[in-house]
Structure formats: C-alpha cells, structure tokens
Amino acid sequence: MKWASTNTDCPLRKAYMMDIQTLSPDEVVLWQWGPIKLNYTIAYTWLVMVGLTLWAWLATRRLRVEPEISGWQNLLEIVVGTIDQQIREVAHGAADRFLPLIGTLFLFIATSNLLAIVPGFHPPTASLSTTTALALCVLVAVPVYGIASRGLLGYMKLYLEPTPLMLPFNVIGELSRTLALAVRLFGNMMSGAKIAAILLAVMPLFFPVLMHVMGLLTGLIQAYIFSILALVYIASATQRNGQDNDSSHLQQEGSSHG
Amino acid sequence: MIDWFTTVAQVVNFLILVALLRYFLYGRVISVMQQREKHIAERWAEAERQREAAQQELAAAEKQRRQLEERRAELLEAIRREVDAYRQQLMGDVRRQVDQQRQQWLEALAADRDALLRGFQRTVMDQVNTIARRALQSLADVELEQQIVRCFFAQLDALSDAERKAIRQMILEGDGELTVETTFELKPETRRAIEQKLGHLIAQQVGKGSDGKNLAGGLEVDFTQRPDLICGLALRTTSYRIGWSLADYLEDIQRDLQRVLDQELQALGGQRERPEVALVGDGRTSGGEQGS
Numbered sequence: 001m002k003w004a005s006t007n008t009d010c011p012l013r014k015a016y017m018m019d020i021q022t023l024s025p026d027e028v029v030l031w032q033w034g035p036i037k038l039n040y041t042i043a044y045t046w047l048v049m050v051g052l053t054l055w056a057w058l059a060t061r062r063l064r065v066e067p068e069i070s071g072w073q074n075l076l077e078i079v080v081g082t083i084d085q086q087i088r089e090v091a092h093g094a095a096d097r098f099l100p101l102i103g104t105l106f107l108f109i110a111t112s113n114l115l116a117i118v119p120g121f122h123p124p125t126a127s128l129s130t131t132t133a134l135a136l137c138v139l140v141a142v143p144v145y146g147i148a149s150r151g152l153l154g155y156m157k158l159y160l161e162p163t164p165l166m167l168p169f170n171v172i173g174e175l176s177r178t179l180a181l182a183v184r185l186f187g188n189m190m191s192g193a194k195i196a197a198i199l200l201a202v203m204p205l206f207f208p209v210l211m212h213v214m215g216l217l218t219g220l221i222q223a224y225i226f227s228i229l230a231l232v233y234i235a236s237a238t239q240r241n242g243q244d245n246d247s248s249h250l251q252q253e254g255s256s257h258g
Numbered sequence: 259m260i261d262w263f264t265t266v267a268q269v270v271n272f273l274i275l276v277a278l279l280r281y282f283l284y285g286r287v288i289s290v291m292q293q294r295e296k297h298i299a300e301r302w303a304e305a306e307r308q309r310e311a312a313q314q315e316l317a318a319a320e321k322q323r324r325q326l327e328e329r330r331a332e333l334l335e336a337i338r339r340e341v342d343a344y345r346q347q348l349m350g351d352v353r354r355q356v357d358q359q360r361q362q363w364l365e366a367l368a369a370d371r372d373a374l375l376r377g378f379q380r381t382v383m384d385q386v387n388t389i390a391r392r393a394l395q396s397l398a399d400v401e402l403e404q405q406i407v408r409c410f411f412a413q414l415d416a417l418s419d420a421e422r423k424a425i426r427q428m429i430l431e432g433d434g435e436l437t438v439e440t441t442f443e444l445k446p447e448t449r450r451a452i453e454q455k456l457g458h459l460i461a462q463q464v465g466k467g468s469d470g471k472n473l474a475g476g477l478e479v480d481f482t483q484r485p486d487l488i489c490g491l492a493l494r495t496t497s498y499r500i501g502w503s504l505a506d507y508l509e510d511i512q513r514d515l516q517r518v519l520d521q522e523l524q525a526l527g528g529q530r531e532r533p534e535v536a537l538v539g540d541g542r543t544s545g546g547e548q549g550s
Binding site for chain 2: 024026035036037042046049053064065067108128129132134136
C-alpha cells in the first residue's frame, strides 16, 4: 500500500495540479491499493454525502409539528416540499415511491454543482464516472419501478409498442437516453469547471466571477434536468396508457435541453 | 474516460446516500409536514365548527335582543298609554274640581249678588210702599171711602154676566156669610146701600135660578174695619175675596216690581255664568309629542 503518484506526493500539490490538463477528477488519485483507489471523485462524493447527511440529521433533530418553526426547518420543508410537488405534478400523484431516488438525485447533483463555487472543491459531477453511475442507477430504476407497477409482462409489453418492430429501437432508445443523461451532465459540469480554470489562467479578475454566477445557474438547471428526466423515464414506465402522453411530452421537452 | 471502479463506487455511494437521506430527511420531513397539515386541517375544522357555533349563538343572541327590544317597546308603549290615561284622568279631575270650584264660586257670587239685590229691592219696595202708604193714609178719609163705595157699585154694575154668576156662586158657597171689609167706619145708610146692592145683585141672579128667594132673605152682611186696606172696600166669603183697595194696588205694584227685578236678575245671572276663559289648557298634545 503506497500513495500513488502522478507527479507529486503532496495532496495539496495534487489539488493545485488539478488544472487544465486534467480532464476528470478521477485522474487525481489520493490513495491506491491494488484496483481499489481513492480519487477526487470518490473523496468529494463522500464530502457531499457527509455534508447532506449531517444537514439532514441536524435539521431533522428538532422538527416541530406546530406552525411556528425554525428557519432551518422551514428551508428543509421548502426544499422537500418543492421536490415532492414537482414529482406529484409529473407523476400524477404517488410521489412517496419516487421521492427518495429523485430527491436524492437532485440534492446530490445540485449540492455538488453549487459547491463548485468553493475554491479547491472539485464537483464529482464533473466526472463521467459519477454521471455514468447516476445514469446507470436510473437505467436500473426504470425497469424496477415499471415491473413493480405493471408486473413483468406489462413492463415488457412496453418495448413492443406501438408494434413489435419497434423493439430494437425501444432498446436503443433506452440505452441512448441513459448515455445522454450521463454525457449531458458530465459535459456541462466539466466544461463549466474547465472554463473557470481557463479563465482564471487567462483573465484572473472579475470575469471568472461572472462565469461562476453562470455556473451556479447552469448547475441548478442541470440538477433539475437530470432529476426531472429520470422522473419522466420512470413515470412513463409505471403509468397507464392514458397518462403516457404527458410523460412523453415532457420527455421530448427534457431531451431538447442539454 | 470512464473509470469503472469509480463508477461502481459512485453507484454504491449514491445508493448509500439514498438510504441515508431517506432515513434522515424524507421520512421525517414528510411525516412532520403531513402531521402539520393534519393538525392545521383539524384546527381549521375546529375553527369552522366554532365559527358556526358562534354564528348560531350570535343569531340566537340577536333574536333574543330583538325580542327584548320588542318587549321593551311594548312595555314602554303600555307605560306611556297608562301614563297618558292617568294624566288624562288627573287632568279631568283637576278640571272638574276647578269647574266645580268655579261653579261654586259663581253660585256663591250669584247668591251674594241676589241677596244684595233682594235686600236692596226689599228696602226700595218697603220704602216706596211706606211712602205711598203714608201719603195715601194722609189723603184717605170718609168722603173718599164714599167715593170708593160708589166706584165699587159702578164696578158691580159694569160686571159681565159670567162675572156676576161667579160672584153669586161664591156667595152661595160661603153659606150666606158675607163680610165687607173697610178701612173706616161706614155710615149706616152706606151699609144699607151695600146690602141692597148685593141683595139686588143676588136677586137678579136668583130670579133666573131655582132657590134665589131663600138666599135673598137670609143674606147677612158683616161689616168690619181693616186699617191695613188704607182706603177701599173688600167683599169676603169664607173662601173667596173680591174688592178694590189701595192696598191691593200697592200689592200689585209690588208684585210687578218684584217680577221685573227678578227678570233683570236672571238676565244678569245668565250673562255672568257663561265661561269667559278656559282656565285649564289641554296639555296632552305637547306632552305626547315630547314622549315620542
């Protein structure tokens, strides 16, 4: 077991080295043991996880049922309530089943993207491995929810619609949209981080601030798009035929974004 | 580009995060929010129920207030009527008492006036009478009485048949007792002349009747003196009296005077008793308007 190195041994130096040449935080490896390695992606993911869990734990320690609540609880309820409401609007009720997955997707991506503004923080969403992992989760969640909702045969029949001839295209669509999910988020976050790094090198004053503000906006929009698309995919797999139109409409709308 | 170990690690990380947040965040927050919503709904329902109860109570109170108001108005109206009636009664009593007192006063006044006038009248009459009486007494004498007797005869002669018949009837009913009253002592020839004249009068009548002779024979004339006649002659039976005397004239004058004075007094009293001013005003209208 030894500190793996690219060019230097010091972690701080490594953080500094995470620059224009490095395309992904995966490449900055902090610790390695055989195939197991701790890179920036995993490390900052843990940071985000700890932060989110701590925030949730601290904020939910003293929840009050009474209408007079603290500011923290108010923020918490606004966030969770908004997500819950969005899910209800898209999925036409039954938000409880989707809330943990969709909510966590949104919170994780949004937190990672927003923390990008902190100097030295490298958002894990700028790593294609992370976005792929999230897209894979969605890829798996769609049939899981679909089968839970419609049964195995009912879900399988979705691939044969409108005609069995469409089966290959449906399968391809399933895979390509997963790929699109992963690449869209990665591309946006990576480019945001790279543009910030490049601008810091070229024009260190004022302009990077503007880019960071735009980065915040982009990060939030990407988090929203990712989670809402995941929701639409899952919802379209679980809902009855009568409700599919709304979902496919939203699906098209979401695809036109990234 | 894709580090598959990192990808798998991230999948695991993500699933762990889902589990953590599901436990720490969503379950609690959603539960609290649902509880609060339920709580608020309960309070809302409770408030709604209380509002309805309050409205019902308000309506009941309003109804009760209206009833009280009506009852109060009725009572006030009744009291007002009662007071009006009582006032009317009091006014009537007072008016009656005032009228009565006024009447009594007027009557007392009239009585006083009448008494004064009567006293005055009586005094005047007495004076007139006394003066006349004195004057006539000093003028009267036997000669004058002779003249009166002649005058009496002339009157008897001038009587109509009906009058003569009445005198005769009067004498007959007097059982033949006849008294002639004079002031002065009559001479015997005068007495005889009177007896003759009366006898002649009765005989004239009896000649036409059935029992005239008996009477004419038994006619007794009693002559008496009465100074209070002043001067004159009176024919008297037990129940009737005719004659001519100054005293009669004086009595006639006195009667006429009395009558005229009484008429004057009555006319005067009628004028006075008419009410000139309404003593008690009618206060009901002004009082009623103030009350309303």
